[in-house]
Amino acid sequence: MLKSYVVIAFRNIRRNLSYAFLNIFGLTLGVAACLVIFLIVRNELGYDSYNSKADRTYRVTLHALDFNSNVSLAIIPAMRIDFPELEQATQFFYQGDAMIKIGESRYNEHNVAFGDNQIDKVFDYQWLAGDPNTALKKPNSVVLTESIAKKYFGSSNAVGKLINFENRLDVKVTGIIKDLPANTSVPFSFLISLSSIENNLKGMMGNFWAIPGGSYAYIVLPKNYSIQQLNSKMPAFIKKNWGADVAKAAVLPFQPLKDIHFDQRYINNIITPTSKDTYYALIGVALLIIITACINFINLATAQAIKRAKEVGMRKVLGASRPQLIKQFLGETTVLVLFSVLLGVGLCALFLSKAAAWMSINVDASQLTQATVIGWIATITVAVILLAGLYPSFVQSAFQPVDSFKNKNAGASGKLTLRKGLVIGQFAISQIMIIGTLIVARQMDFFKNQDLGFDKEAVVSVGLPDMKKRDVLNQQLAGYPGIKEISFSSGAPAFNSNFTSFSSVELGFPKDDVTEYKAIDEKFTDMFGLQMLAGQKIWKKNEKDTVHKVVINETMMQKLGIQNPQLAINKHITINGDQKATIVGVVKDFQSESKHKKRRSCVLEYNPDRFFMASIKMQPANMSETISYIGKKWSALYPDNVFQFQFVDEHIANFYKQEQKVYVAFQLFSYIAIFIGCLGLYGLIAFAASQRTKEVGIRKVLGAPVSSIVALFTKEFIYLIAIAFAVAAPLGYYVMHSWLQNFAYHINIGPGIFMVAIVSSFIIAAVTISYQAIKAAMINPIKSLRDE
Structure with missing residues (x-):
């Protein structure tokens, strides 16, 4: 009996190669994507779990x-x-x-x-x-x-x-x-x-x-x-x-070792923490992908059920019971799924290293042989067989012999309603993925480029192993045509390694608070385009001048209870415990750390003893030659050290490495989910075209143009997309709004994102439908009607 089921399964696959290909290809992509996501999420959620004492280990903070x-x-x-x-x-x-x-x-x-x-x-x-x-x-x-x-x-x-x-x-x-x-x-x-x-x-x-x-x-x-x-x-x-x-x-506080990678309250970690919600979202993406693949299977299988109605009727007449038919159809599903899973595992192994490099994740194909991964593959296999196979098996086995021979099942409205519901679900998933990808992309752009408060373009930072040679380096670099400006400081605006205390009894702020401290030279403000709100910029201090003059940022001004920047000038604060300082200027807030946290207080002071870094603004043209020149001069001054430089914009991008992984993952897996949905849609249109061949032929004989035939196939999908959008829009908004709450600064979700999502869905559907619709419309009516 089992052998008979397998033989029949292969015969049906061979007889309907195009539909089998669409099913297998869709399931293969779905399985491969789910495996990649599983390995990524397992790697990220398993931080520090390799330690046998991890559950009893804590970091003192x-x-x-x-x-x-x-x-x-x-x-x-x-x-x-x-x-x-x-x-x-x-x-x-x-x-x-x-x-x-x-x-x-x-x-x-x-x-x-x-x-x-x-x-x-x-x-x-x-x-x-x-x-x-x-x-x-x-x-x-x-x-x-x-x-x-x-x-x-x-x-x-x-x-x-x-x-x-x-x-x-x-x-x-x-x-x-x-x-x-x-x-x-x-x-x-x-x-x-x-x-x-x-x-x-x-x-x-x-x-x-x-x-x-x-x-x-x-x-x-x-x-x-x-x-x-x-x-x-x-x-x-x-x-x-x-x-x-x-x-x-x-x-x-004692922070559990396993929580370190996910606790975003602590920014100054070796590796920037990421919310667990990020990885739960990836798990959600994996579920959406596999559900999309299963929807494809169900849609195509129920469509094919109409073709196989006479086969079912004949088998029942010859004595086949419904349980036997269910086993047969589940057997056919199992053959397709097993074949797809094997191909999916192979595809995962083939492209895993590339995907891992693309997303900066250390996972490799050898992990596919681990027991937990094999267990996960087995779980996916069983789940897909049940999700994709049960309903079509029950539908096909329920056909009555008399109705099968009269072709009454072809018009059963319930099946068409279910199929439309599944198409709506598929479009909704695609639109949620599009909305998510657009929001993550805009948030990443906001991270890197918007509202920084300073100019980061074409600026490189290099360390100074010996600050006594600072003036010599400045002289050797200043005359080079590719260099616009040079500034020395404890760090560029986006480097925040120095913190101290501040207070002001004079302004009614007697308790110490934390402030960032930046030692800068007189060129720093102009070179980075910092905006002065009141007072003077930092200037070069005379060595005999013992009075500490500082510029503060907006956040510190507001903490001191001052609303007008002009009123902060000549007020006094205490920094570094007991160091009195006079405020000579107020600068507009600038981003010195990631947007995960709100901007903090900052004090700027001329202090050459802490000029550990040179920031060099270059001409946009021939920057590689300029960097080479800087390297030669730097290496000549510091022959015992290795020249290293970093673009300021690259340093800022490093704040968001973890989010970049999410963005790349969303891009990759959104494309896969949308493509799988397109496969299913293509298959449904192909089936609809084959079912309506004679109708198309009659319409053409009666004078219908090609455009009206194409419209015939596309119009029913237009309102399905609209219904799917009504489902996807609130769900997408809720999920992505929750994700954005992980950041102190984030974009607002505007209507434009949803407009792009629905327009994209229409375009994707139109492109997918157009080939089969035009092909059906171009068939010679004689060929369509000759079998009548």
């Missing part, structure tokens, strides 16, 4: 005036003493970029960090060489990842080799570990023992008030010990180390 993931280096040593019940506690200091020198060769690496000897007991590393218990115990030790060890030392044993760090330290390789998973919130390629830089951090190691950027602390709770127990002891810990006043205003 600070919440005083803001959420800060960086904490004092004095906290972990103190917690080890005051909370001996902790299973482990470790410190991690992330530097990021650093110059590495091996022999005479110099390299710039991006994931350089420092860790103490307990870090291996908190995080799971796979050791390939070295002793995990002692590898980071001594100063001037370094642990490398496998890929870095191979990069610099090839197949030879790297343990014992020397590496120079930043022209300051010669560190010895004491261990090699497997490359860390891509979904870790504590990444590194070089891990140097923290004791190596204790001399550089002497003023911070025991200072509870010093919070260096990049300093992170992690603890592991013992089993059966709740985080609430530890939280109850923290007020006393804060009071002991910071004083009673701080204990009233500040807390040290």
